[in-house]
Amino acid sequence: GGANPRISVSRELELKTTLRELVIYIFFLTDLCILTFGMVSTEMYYLNKVMSQLFLEPPYSEDSHSSFRNIESRADFWRFAEGPLLDGLYWDKGYNNTTMLTLQDNNSHIYYENLLLGVAQIRQLKVHNNTCSIYPHFHSFFTDCYSEYRYRAEDRSDFGLKNDSEWKYTSASSLSPWYWGYMGLYSSGGYIFTLPQSKEKSLEKLVFLRQNNWLTRGTRIVFIDFSTYNANINLFCIVRLVVEFPATGGALTSSHTYSVKLLRYVTYYDYFLASCEIAFCLFIITFIIQEAKKMIKLKKKYFESAWNCLDVLLLVVSILAIIFNIYRTVEVSLLMEELLSDPTEYPDFYFLAFWQVLYNELIAVNVFFAWIKIFKYVSFNKTMTQLSSTLSRCAKDILGFAIMFFIVFFAYAQLGYLVFGLQVEEFSSFPNCIFTQFRIVLGDFNFQAIEDANRILGPIYFITFVFFVFFVLLNMFLAIINDTYSEVKADFQLISSEELQIRDLFRQ
CATH class of the missing domain: 1.10.287 (Helix Hairpins)
Structure with missing residues (x-):
């Protein structure tokens, strides 16, 4: 039917423009949701759960003091490392509990499904002696004084036997992110060693380090890092177990388990998601051109509208997400072969997982703002107008x-x-x-x-x-x-x- 003559032409034109924008925006939102929810799956949660249970919960048959969560001292740390940690990393028993003569292809398969990539790495950070001030009356009682961790107080000198990497400080690579713990911000360097490929040799090494006092009074934090890959569901699981030894004494434990899909394009569905990502980029380019035209036309008045500010925010977050995704994809393709080249070395997948998780969080924020923007198009409804x-x-x-x-x-x-x-x-x-x-x-x-x-x-x-x-x-x-x-x-x-x-x- 024809338009009501009492309705202004400009009002009808405005509504038609809004309706057209809404239809385009619904396509954009659908595309964004498909590519976002295609990245995550329930398998990620269950992989995190089984890995956490294996390394964090005490085994039923063993003393609970050997479990990770119950670490309260350096002695407890060694008890955990020599017991539950090695039991979790090296699966040398078959389904029927018979001992395998050798690990399959000299590789460990955790829960028989998750390939341990390379070997595990253990790293500690220490502080210098005499890094705190002692009240004069107590000088006779204390000959040593180790402060809480600070970058300037960090000890980088050789100690102990001074012959291998575990006794010599290793500087961090510039790309490695620092770690924010309970008691401070910790650098990416430290005294590092990797566990051998067999359980027996790993136990020998840990006992040797314990007997030679690798953990000292100056030790402030210990990281245990390892990575696994499950081919059944194409997921990498990057595990970091952290034990902080604060200046107060005792120990604080925390753990981080990241199940991430680093190899993004494997199945036909993955390639469909890739096409959605390309469409997302095209949408963003179109929106940038539209908003740029608006900015040129309205100048300073452009930012007086809250919806325009939301549009800019949405575009900024989208551009950052695209940059992160490209960077992550390039790094995975460059580093994957190199990381897997030597099975006796520790492959640093934590760096790749860090960027993958950062991208996931950014795209999640993007989805949130994208859904909020729907209110812009429904504000022509009387009820919504009243609320706004x-x-x-x-x-x-x-x-x-x-x-x-x-x-x-x-x-x-x-x-x-x-x-x-x-x-x-x-x-x-x-x-x-x-x-x-x-x-x-x-x-x-x-x-x-x-x-x-x-x-x-x-x-x-x-x-x-x-x-x-x-x-x-x-x-x-x-x-x-x-x-x-x-x-x-x-x-x-x-x-x-x-x-x-x-x-x-x-x-x-």
């Missing part, structure tokens, strides 16, 4: 009130950190306090721990925080939004409801 008008109209009030809210919130966070920080894990650092308070607002809290830490200030802190933040301040946010929504709804009732909407175009 409400949020834009009350933005200044909410921003002003948010400042007041966070002043109170951070005041309580500092109080919690200073009063409970020494006893309660949830308050042990300032960022932890902030997250803990958000959890209290959501009803997830451990009141007993707060009360045990301070029987007087604990209940006072908890009751006043819940009252002021939960009952007063949060409800003020809702009051501001409700009040603005009522105003917007009243304004919309005065506007003629005969304006053309997208559904009217479909009817035409």
